[in-house]
Amino acid sequence: MKTILKNIAIASCILALANCTVESRNAFNGAAGGTLDQGGFGNPTMNNMLIQTGQKSYAIDLSNRFASEVPSTVNFAFNSARLDASAQAALRKQADWIRQFPEIRFRVYGHTDLVGTNYYNKRLGLRRARAVVSYLASQGISRKRLEALASFGETQPLVVTANQERRNRRTVTEVSGFVQSHPMVLNGKYAQIIFRDYVKSAVERPPEPSKGVTLSVAGG
Numbered sequence: 001m002k003t004i005l006k007n008i009a010i011a012s013c014i015l016a017l018a019n020c021t022v023e024s025r026n027a028f029n030g031a032a033g034g035t036l037d038q039g040g041f042g043n044p045t046m047n048n049m050l051i052q053t054g055q056k057s058y059a060i061d062l063s064n065r066f067a068s069e070v071p072s073t074v075n076f077a078f079n080s081a082r083l084d085a086s087a088q089a090a091l092r093k094q095a096d097w098i099r100q101f102p103e104i105r106f107r108v109y110g111h112t113d114l115v116g117t118n119y120y121n122k123r124l125g126l127r128r129a130r131a132v133v134s135y136l137a138s139q140g141i142s143r144k145r146l147e148a149l150a151s152f153g154e155t156q157p158l159v160v161t162a163n164q165e166r167r168n169r170r171t172v173t174e175v176s177g178f179v180q181s182h183p184m185v186l187n188g189k190y191a192q193i194i195f196r197d198y199v200k201s202a203v204e205r206p207p208e209p210s211k212g213v214t215l216s217v218a219g220g
Contacts, residue, residue: 060175062101062104062175063174063175066097066173066174066175067174069097070090070093070094070096070097071090071093071094072094072172072173072174073090073170073171073172073173074086074087074090074091074132074170074171075087075166075167075169075170076128076166076169076170076171077166077169078113078115078164078166078169078220079116079124079220081124081127081128081130081131082131083131083132083135088135091132091135091136091139092139094136094173095136095139095140095141098136098141098145099139099140099141102145103178104145104175104177104178105145105146105147105175105176105177105178106136106145106146106147106173106174106175106176107146107147107148107149107150107173107174107175107176108129108132108133108136108146108147108148108171108172108173108174109125109129109150109151109152109171109172109173109174110124110125110126110127110128110129110130110132110148110150110151110152110153110170110171111125111128111151111152111153111154111156111157111168111169111170111171111172112124112125112128112153112154112168112169112220113154113157113161113163113164113165113166113168113169113220114154114157114160114161114162114163114165114168114220115162115163115164115220116154116220118153118154118155120220121153121154121220122151122152122153122154123151123153124151124153124220125151125152125153125154125171126148126151128151128169128170128171129148129150129151129171130148131171132148132171132173133146133147133148136173147176154168154220158170164220168220169220
């Protein structure tokens with residue numbers, strides 16, 4: 001019995017040593033740091049490859065980041081397309097963010113509450129979107145990168161109510177795509193975008209005096 005147990009122990013040791021030898025050989029012939037990979041090693045390179053080959057939408061990633069890092073929505077008083085102080089402060093933050101990515105286009109959507117006719121509110125929503133585009137342009141953003149072509153009027157309320165509701169009287173700024181003539185991403189210079197992201201994003205323009213943008217309108 002002791003002989004059998006002794007033979008089993010010896011066989012187990014030999015098998016363990018063989019496995020160690022195989023693992024050591026694989027580690028030696030593999031990529032440096034390969035044995036330390038816990039699922040994150042090489043992910044930045046993989047992400048870059050997916051973006052450059054079109055398998056991952058960089059525009060979608062930027063759109064999600066824009067919505068999470070800056071206030072993408074500004075609100076309006078009833079029956080008005082005037083940008084108040086809080087709206088202007090939010091738009092300055094949008095402009096600071098947009099300025100970091102000269103290869104990206106943005107679209108501004110205008111909305112109203114449910115007070116008034118749909119025809120009138122659709123025009124009012126578009127006026128609000130145009131007011132936002134004008135303000136962003138005053139902050140140095142090229143109008144060629146900004147669109148105020150779409151207004152949802154009163155058709156997409158955040159709060160469903162027939163009464164006046166400030167949260168429904170809003171514009172939303174979103175990433176819409178790439179500037180076709182800009183070579184940055186097409187040339188694969190993704191590292192330059194990363195450089196701007198981590199270095200230049202820390203620089204914020206000083207606040208500017210409030211400049212009201214007033215439009216005479218009547219609606220929700």
